Amino acid sequence: MARIALKVDVDTLRGTREGVPALLSMLSAAEAEATFLFSLGPDHTGWALRRVFRPGFLKKVSRTSVVSNYGLRTLMYGVLLPGPDIGRKGAAEMRAAAAAGHECGIHTWDHVYWQDNVRERDAAWTRRQMQQSFERFTDIFGAAPTTHGAAGWQMNNEAFRQIDDWGMVYASDGRGTAPYIPTVDGKACRHVQMPTTLPTLDELIGVDDLTEDNVHKAVLKLTEGDGDHIFTLHTELEGGKLAPVFKRLLSGWRAQGHQLVSMATYYQHIDRSDLPQMPVTWGEIPGRSGELIIQP
Template sequence: MARIALKVDVDTLRGTREGVPKLLSMLSAARAQATFLYSLGPDHTGWALRRVFRPGFLKKVSRTSVVSLYGVRTLMYGVLLPAPDIGRKGAAEMRAARAAGHECGIHTWDHVYWQDNVRGRDAAWTRRQMQNAFDRYTDIFGEAPPTHGAAGWQMNDDAFRQIDDWGMAYASDGRGVTPYIPTVDGVACRHVQMPTTLPTLDELIGVDGWTEENVHEAILRLTAAPADARDHIFTLHTELEGGKLAPVFEKLLAGWRAQGHELVSMATWYRHLDRSTLPQLPVTWGEIEGRSGQLIIQP
């Protein structure tokens, strides 16, 4: 039996107020634990429309209905509507996840602003964005966040250093196959990176006949024993699996249970790691099939 850590990215106000409660209900029914990572500042989702000029973006959105997944109102935030403060308006829903026994942590301060800018920004900008999120999380939960998972799997060297400075033991900021110790300028970080190991549902929909009704079967093929008995981290989004893709995510949860997997938080996954055996690998950028642009990957 393998462990599958469920990493829940919460990107928007709608995902916080509507998607989180829906996922809590599904996770409870499946006896599953998860790690909820929150966007804690302004919701500038509308700014993401500028990505239409990026290579691969139109191909991706042509396979999924962005409007039906995120809603018209959310896509107007920061464009035709003011950007709402997610941390202030969605604090109750955030705390509900912890009250239900799930781990909570930082996703970002301003999701789109971080995702579209962090790679080229300096230490001052990076640490200011991250500290804004840290302070808001502490205001909401009354304690420091235990972990971090970067928006869009986008980071820079100073962001990795900030995780160390906070004293976090582990984070999940990129994509890969196994946990590792990241190195920055040849120096090993003090925290473990636990990358997302499985493709996301939206990366698979519209490819090789996978649809919103059957895409869970693609993931279950990747986690079927004995072909693959290793542990995994799966990233889901409250706006997707807590919204339009909820029916297929319920099928995925049931399928994992039938395969005998333990569905856990990142914290539980980390406790079963032997840090002494983990490789030290440099921070690397690359592409992932089904997702536009470059992101942090395991070399």
């Protein structure tokens, strides 16, 4: 039986407080596992407005309603309103995900700050950002995180080394087709990368006549057969306006006979000895602006 690992990125305070509970309800009804990856520091979503000059950004946001998905208040955080501390204000919702039996891990400290800067930053900056996330996670959950999934699929070499130094044995920081061992400066990392293999809903909606009403059919077409997959969803989307789409996906995956699992469960079925070693690589993904970590 094929597995689909559900990787839930939690980017904002609104996504934590509203999207997490909504998704917990949907996952429970579908008897599905998931891995929730939390943004643990300040919500500076408004800083993302500076991406307006990035090639492809306007085209992407024109296909999805940013205001309805994220809310006007969230878009003002860091611009006209101070960025609230997600880890402090949303700790109860984070713990609820763990209490419901889902795996919890690190997404980032400051989502926009990381996504827009990490590629060019040095080791000290990278370690400081990641350590803040680690310490806050431990404060909230009383235990160290088991996994990491980078904001915006953005990393640098030092970030991959930090994952090893934390002792994590798997993470999902990029896009690709199957698990592999990343190499940094010619040296193999000790952890397995399990990349997101399926396109996200916001990458598909508005392309080739795909809408909120039929986009689930395009995703389900990609999961026909026996192959395993990792699907990334967002609390701000599938836990909000796109909840009906996600419910149709859950039902469709069950009808296809798939197990809906966490990254932890997915990893248990991986034979590390059979994995290829591949260098950290950057590239573009259809429907998403800018470069991100991809599987070569």
